[in-house]
Amino acid sequence: MGGSAFALRVPPLNTPHDNYQSASDKRYVQVDVHHLPTAERFQWELFHSAHGDLWNIxxxxxxxxxxTANDVGLYLRIPEIEALDKKKSLIFLTSDPKRVLDFLxxxxxxxxxQFETQGEMFQYATKNRMFWVKEEADDVKEGDVLTNVDLGQEGGDAGKKKLKHNDRQRMAKRPIFRAWIDEFIPMLRKQGGPxxxxxxxxxxxxxxxxKFGVREVYEKRLKDWQLxxxxxxxxxxxxxxxxxxxxxxPEGPPFRSAAIRMLIDVIMGGKEFDGTIPPAARKSEEGFYDLDLVQSFITLxxxxxxxxxxxxxxxxxxxxMRAKEQKKRKAAEEMDRHACAAGPI
Incomplete structure (x- = not known):
């Protein structure tokens, strides 16, 4: 699915004022160049880049x-994984624009x-079946951050404080996204919906x-990560x-290191311990150990x-040591044989 992108710094066309600018005052424009190797990638890029800030919203x-939607397609995130490894939590769903819009x-x-106005584009975004706004009186109680704050559009000063880092950056750099947060969402909240x-x-x-047939991939990724x-x-x-x-x-670091290596070999490597495989070394069909048994075995x-x-x-x-001595002895014997075969000088 790969692709690549790079940016070029290009001087703008000459203007009547260019002759009066020093070299340090000259302005340049940035041109982003995307290499899209397949028709599918090209179609998705058109879709994902359409209407400017709409995908940010x-x-x-x-x-x-x-x-999550990025420059490759739409993804489903695994919540148990994403807090520690966001990239590994992503399960690819589709890069078909029609299927994405249908799902949303x-x-x-x-x-x-083309949307005639910014307001028309904002109204379109509200048709997303996952869109809703928090009621003005819907104060968040301490401890409810995950269940309330992360869901629902709040907007205004209170909403800005709860934005994620990337969204705060968009607020600073993207006027349309800023208008969505500062103006449109507060207006909807006053109107009481949706x-x-x-x-x-x-x-x-x-x-x-x-719809996308990803249950098996999702469950395997989660199981592998949990294991x-x-x-x-x-x-x-x-x-x-x-x-x-x-x-x-009392025996010092070597004793502790030896104990750790031996326990790893016994519990995780299947090595016998005093002639037997202890119950603590047994795994479930999924590969998990009984941690209570492990803890008890280690303690004892x-x-x-x-x-x-x-x-x-x-x-x-x-x-x-014996192997090294044997190797040296063989090397010496080999040298003696070569010397005898060569005869006297």
């Missing part, structure tokens, strides 16, 4: 419902026609599963975290793990 509306509840014919839609983020997700996090936490918090700090271990056996680990290290060290 729509993007702010659909974001709380778990949707917007009229396709009107989209491809009210909160009877639809949730979960319902939008389920509709996306049905990776589980294994990371198991190693960091359960295994390394359950062993006392170095200051509390970390010192024994250190002893076994040190003994194992000593055995490996001896084997390494």
């Amino acid at each position: 729509l993007g702010a509306t659909i974001r709380p419902f778990g949707l 509840g917007l009229d396709e014919d009107k989209w491809w026609k 009210k909160e839609p009877e639809i949730t983020r979960e319902q939008i997700r389920d509709e996306a599963f049905y 990776a996090r589980h294994l990371e936490e198991l190693k960091r918090d359960m295994i390394k975290g359950q062993i006392p700090p170095v200051e509390e271990i 056996n970390w010192r024994r793990a250190g002893e076994l680990g040190l003994a194992h290290q000593q055995v490996r060290a001896m084997e390494t």
Whole structure:
């Protein structure tokens, strides 16, 4: 789906005043060049760039419902992942403009026609089935930030304070988006509508599963991410975290390091511990460990793990030394054979 974009700094056409400007005073224009390798990408670029700031407005509306549109297409975000890895949370839905508009509840014919006024474009944006404005008396209680503030258009000074960083930047740089926040939304709030839609983020997700067939991809991505996090936490918090700090271990850092390595090998690597595989090393069909069993095993056996680990290290060290000595001996014998074959000088 790739594409690329770059910007060129181009001097504007000469004006009557150019001769009176110093080199440092001359102004340039920026020309953005987009390379679109397929007809599909070209069509999406036309769609996504149409009407200037309209997608900034729509993007702010659909974001709380778990949707994101960028220069590639429309995506569904996985909430469990997006707080820690936004890019990995994105599930591609479509780059077909017709399907996107249909999913948002917007009229396709009107989209491809010019809006006569800014107000007409704003009214069109309100037809998005996820759009609604907060009532003027709908004060947000402390602790309700996620359920109330992130949903619904508020506008005005109060709404500006709750905008995300990207939207605050748009407020500063994009006059149309600023008018939407500063003027149009406050006007709708005074008029009392439209009210909160009877639809949730979960319902939008389920509709996306049905219309775009992404349930399997979504669930696999979530499961893989949860398993990776589980294994990371198991190693960091359960295994390394359950062993006392170095200051509390008389044998010092080598003993603690040996215990950690041995426990990782036993619990996560399937290595036998005193001749058996402990229950703490067993995983569910999905690959998850019973953390209670793991914690109990580590608490009872970390010192024994250190002893076994040190003994194992000593055995490996001896084997390494013997292997090096054998290699040196073979090399010396090979040199002697070559010397004998060559005869006296």
